[in-house]
Amino acid sequence: MSSGSGGEPDAGRRGVLKLGIGALGLGLAAVPAVPAIGYLLFPTGSKAGEGAFLPAGKRSAFAGAVPVRVDLYADKVDAWNKTPDVKLGSCWVLERDGALQAFSTVCPHLGCAVDFDAEAQKFKCPCHRSAFGLDGSVEAGPSPRPLDSLEVKEENGLVAIRLVRYRQGVAQKEPV
Numbered sequence: 650m651s652s653g654s655g656g657e658p659d660a661g662r663r664g665v666l667k668l669g670i671g672a673l674g675l676g677l678a679a680v681p682a683v684p685a686i687g688y689l690l691f692p693t694g695s696k697a698g699e700g701a702f703l704p705a706g707k708r709s710a711f712a713g714a715v716p717v718r719v720d721l722y723a724d725k726v727d728a729w730n731k732t733p734d735v736k737l738g739s740c741w742v743l744e745r746d747g748a749l750q751a752f753s754t755v756c757p758h759l760g761c762a763v764d765f766d767a768e769a770q771k772f773k774c775p776c777h778r779s780a781f782g783l784d785g786s787v788e789a790g791p792s793p794r795p796l797d798s799l800e801v802k803e804e805n806g807l808v809a810i811r812l813v814r815y816r817q818g819v820a821q822k823e824p825v
C-alpha cells in the first residue's frame with residue numbers, strides 16, 4: 650500500500666542500492682586487474698640473474714694467482730620470452746692463499762671496465778687511471794673505494810659467482 654509520498658523513498662533506496670552494487674562490482678573487477686597491470690609493467694624475471702650465483706667455470710681454470718676474466722651469463726625471462734645465455738656482467742677471479750676471490754670489472758669510480766696489467770700486477774682503469782692491488786685495494790687514482798668483491802661458491806669442482814651491482818662514486822658498497 651505504499652503510494653504517493655511512500656513510493657518516493659522506496660525508489661530512492663533502490664537507487665542507492667543499485668549504486669552500491671555497481672560500485673562493488675567495479676571494485677571486484679579491479680582486484681584481478683591490479684596484479685595484471687603490475688605484470689605488464691614489471692614482467693617477472695626481467696632482472697634474472699642479478700644477485701644470483703651464476704656459473705663461472707671449472708675450479709681448475711682458476712689455479713694460480715693470475716686473475717682470469719670471466720663473463721657471467723643467465724637466461725633472461727620476461728612475461729613473454731625466454732632468451733638463453735644473456736651476458737649480465739663480468740668479473741676478475743684469482744686464487745689468493747688457496748681461496749678464490751672475485752672482483753667486479755666495474756670501476757667503483759664511474760663504471761668503466763677495469764683491466765689487469767700483468768706486468769705491473771695491478772688492476773687498472775683506463776678512464777681516470779685508478780689502480781688497484783691484487784687484493785682490490787686502491788693504489789692510485791680517484792676511485793672512492795676498493796674493487797667490489799663478489800661472493801664465490803665452489804661445488805663439485807665448479808665455481809659460481811654472485812653478481813651484484815654497486816653504486817658508483819661513493820665510498821661504501823651500496824647494492825643498486
Ligand code: FES
Nearest residue numbers: 756758759774777
Ligand atoms: S671510471 Fe675508473 S677511474 Fe674513473
